[in-house]
Amino acid sequence: MNERGVVFDLAIGAFAIAWAAIFLRLAGEVDPLVSSALRLAIAALLLAPWAVRAARAGTLDAPVRRSATIAGLLYAIHFGTWVASLALTSVAASVTLVTATPLLLAIIGVLRGRDRPTRGHAWAIAITTLGVAMIGGADASLSREALIGDVLALIGALTMALYLLVARELGERLEPLAFSSLAAGVGALALGLVCAARMALGADVLAHLDDAALGWIALSALVPQAVGHTLLTRALRRATPTMVGLATCAEPVLSTLLAIPILAETPTPLVVAGCAVTIAGVLVGMRRVA
Numbered sequence: 001m002n003e004r005g006v007v008f009d010l011a012i013g014a015f016a017i018a019w020a021a022i023f024l025r026l027a028g029e030v031d032p033l034v035s036s037a038l039r040l041a042i043a044a045l046l047l048a049p050w051a052v053r054a055a056r057a058g059t060l061d062a063p064v065r066r067s068a069t070i071a072g073l074l075y076a077i078h079f080g081t082w083v084a085s086l087a088l089t090s091v092a093a094s095v096t097l098v099t100a101t102p103l104l105l106a107i108i109g110v111l112r113g114r115d116r117p118t119r120g121h122a123w124a125i126a127i128t129t130l131g132v133a134m135i136g137g138a139d140a141s142l143s144r145e146a147l148i149g150d151v152l153a154l155i156g157a158l159t160m161a162l163y164l165l166v167a168r169e170l171g172e173r174l175e176p177l178a179f180s181s182l183a184a185g186v187g188a189l190a191l192g193l194v195c196a197a198r199m200a201l202g203a204d205v206l207a208h209l210d211d212a213a214l215g216w217i218a219l220s221a222l223v224p225q226a227v228g229h230t231l232l233t234r235a236l237r238r239a240t241p242t243m244v245g246l247a248t249c250a251e252p253v254l255s256t257l258l259a260i261p262i263l264a265e266t267p268t269p270l271v272v273a274g275c276a277v278t279i280a281g282v283l284v285g286m287r288r289v290a
Contacts, residue, residue: 009235010247014282016228018254021094022262023220024083027213031205032087033198035217036079037191042221044185047230050177051185059175060182067166068179072186074163080191082156088149097153102245103129104161109242117242120284125242127281128249134274135252160248164241167233176234184225246285253278 027035054060085094102125109116117125163183167174195205235244253275259265267275 003238006235006238009231010239010244013228013231013235014247014250015254016231017224017248018251018258020220020224020228021086021255022258023216023224024086025259025263027216027220029087029208030213030217031195031207031209032083033080033191033195034205034209035213035220036076036083037188037195038214038217039221039225040075040079040184040191041188042218043225043229044181044188046222046226047177047181047184050175051181054175054178059173060178064170064173064175064179065182067170068182069186071163071166071179071183073190074159074166075183075187076190076194078156078159078163079187080194081152081159085149085152085156088145088152094149094153097150098156098160098251100129100132100154100157101161101164101248102242104158105164105242105245108161108165109240117240121240121242121246124246124281124285127284128246128278129281131274131276131278131281132249132252134277135256135271161241161245164232164236164244168236168241172237174233174237176230176237180226180230180233243285246282249278250282 024035051060082094082098085098088094106117106122106125167179170179198205232244232247235247256265256267256271256275260267
C-alpha cells in the first residue's frame with residue numbers, strides 16, 4: 001500500500017467511525033453492554049467470509065489467533081466503557097475524551113523506544129490535543145455522573161491504544177478483514193457473557209431493545225465497525241499506531257458536525273473553534289503518514 005492508499009484508509013476510516021456516536025444515540029436507551037455486544041457480533045458475521053478464507057489458506061496461525069483474542073478483549077472493554085459514557089455525557093464530550101488515544105500512544109512509544117512520534121507528529125499531537133480539549137472543555141461538567149462518563153471514555157481511549165499496538169505487532173502478517181472478524185467475535189463473546197451473567201442476577205438488560213434500536217445498532221456494526229475500524233486496522237501495515245490514532249482525532253469534529261442536523265445538538269463557538277484546531281492538527285499529521 002502506497003502513501004496515498006494509507007491516507008485514504010485513514011480519512012475514510014475516520015469518517016466512518018464518526019457515525020458510531022450518532023447511531024448509538026439514535027438506538028435510544030439500550031443497555032450499553034448489549035448494544036456493544038450486538039455491534040461486534042454483527043460486524044464479526046459481516047467479515048466472517050474473510051476469516052474463513054484466511055483459515056483455509058493457513059494464515060491464521062497460533063500467534064495471529066492469540067493477537068486477535070487479545071485485541072477482541074480490548075475491543076470489549078473499549079466499546080463497553082465508551083458506549084456507557086455516551087449515556088452520561090454529550091456526544092462531543094464522550095468522543096473527545098475517547099480520542100486521547102494518540103497522546104497515550106505517543107507516551108507509550110517514548111517509553112518503549114519504538115514507533116516514537118516524529119517531530120511533525122509531536123506538533124500534530126499537540127495541536128489536536130488542544131483542539132479536542134477545546135471541544136470537550138466547552139461541554140465540561142463537574143457533576144458526579146459526568147465525571148464517571150469521563151473516566152469511562154478515557155478507559156476506552158487506553159484500550160483502543162493497546163488494540164492498535166497489538167495489531168501493529170503483526171506487521172505484514174496482518175490480514176485486516178480476517179483479523180477484525182476474529183477480534184470482533186471475541187469481543188462480542190466476552191460482552192455477551194457479561195450480559196448473560198447480569199441477566200442471571202436479575203437485570204433486565206434487554207429492555208428498550210426494539211426493532212428500531214436494533215436497526216441503528218446494525219448500522220453501527222456496518223459503517224463504523226466493519227468499514228471504519230477495518231480500514232484503520234489495515235492502515236497499521238504502513239502507518240504507525242500514533243499516526244492512526246491522530247486520524248481518529250477527526251472523529252469528535254465529524255461527530256459534532258453530524259450531530260447538528262441529526263441530533264439537533266448545536267455546538268458553541270468554542271466547540272466550533274476546537275473543531276477547526278483539531279482538523280488543522282490532523283492535517284499536519286497527515287503530511288507524513290509513516
